[in-house]
Amino acid sequence: MMKEVLEKQGYHFIGDAAVKTCLWTKKSLRGEGECYKSKFYGISSHRCIQMTPSLLCNQRCIFCWRPFDSGEVSFDAPEEIVEGCIREHRRLISGYHGYERTPEERFKEALEPRHVAISLSGEPTLYPYLRELIELFHERGFTTFLVSNGTNPDVLRRVRPTQLYISLDAPDEEIYEFVCQPVGDTWKRIIESLKLLRTHPSRTVIRVTAVRDYNMSEEEKYGELVKMASPDYVEVKAYMHLGFSRMRLRREAMPTHEEVRAFALKIAENCGYKIADESEISRVVLLSKDGRVEKL
Secondary structure (H helix, E strand, O other): OHHHHHHHOOOEEEOOEEEOOOHHHHHHHOOOOOOHHHHHHOOOHHHEEEEEOOOOOOOOOOOOOOOOOOOOOOOOOHHHHHHHHHHHHHHHHHHHOOOOOOOHHHHHHHOOOOEEEEOOOOOHHHOOOHHHHHHHHHHOOOEEEEEEOOOOHHHHHHOOOOEEEEEOOOOOHHHHHHHHOOOOOOHHHHHHHHHHHOOOOOEEEEEEEEOOOOOOOOHHHHHHHHHHHOOOEEEEEEOOOOHHHHHOOOHHHOOOHHHHHHHHHHHHHOOOOEEEEEEOOOOEEEEEOOOOOOOO
């Protein structure tokens, strides 16, 4: 049932893994702009695959635009997922070939994707072959962006993505329980994951999704957690009133870019980081230790 809902939203399935063309992939194909990951880190949006190896998740975040009920899920082989992702990406963009606003050279580039964002839906560390999946993408010449909620530190120790994100959507356990509604006692495991960022071999990022009136407070606590983790970057991004989150939150929960910037500045002041870049259209602010960012 959920697969049918997601297919109507543009998901293409490879077994129980899924791919969906990002809005910015489409815009980039037409030469209408690039996503903030391109602005910050130098990736090509039209050559980026947005995917998930599994729909399972152990949190029920109030701001999440995905559906919660994943039903029965099986796990597909990493080789099948990699090949299927590339195949489905090419199929998803095929309609742009010959379109007058799509440059031929850009379309040819898009047919050979080079980046994968493992962040579409679900919690990827619940997929049992995540390390092998990332390694296979790397063997194909991809950069990998892994976004995790940090509840499985043992898995994060074993994986080596190009860039590892941990979502930090609350400054303490009380707000976390309310905003993220986890299945089980997971706050201690998130703290463990944050600590491992300090020595992880991947480039590391803390991602804060800012929801007005819910988690945009206690900046000094956020700052202490950032100092403890010492990531390469911190992304503070506005909640967007999209998808299934509209059933749980009002539009007013979506902060303006100015509010996100002010919130990010306060976090920065409490951890010694500086603003390195920002994207007003995406309502996201990037922090780094020295105010600079290294392109991939």
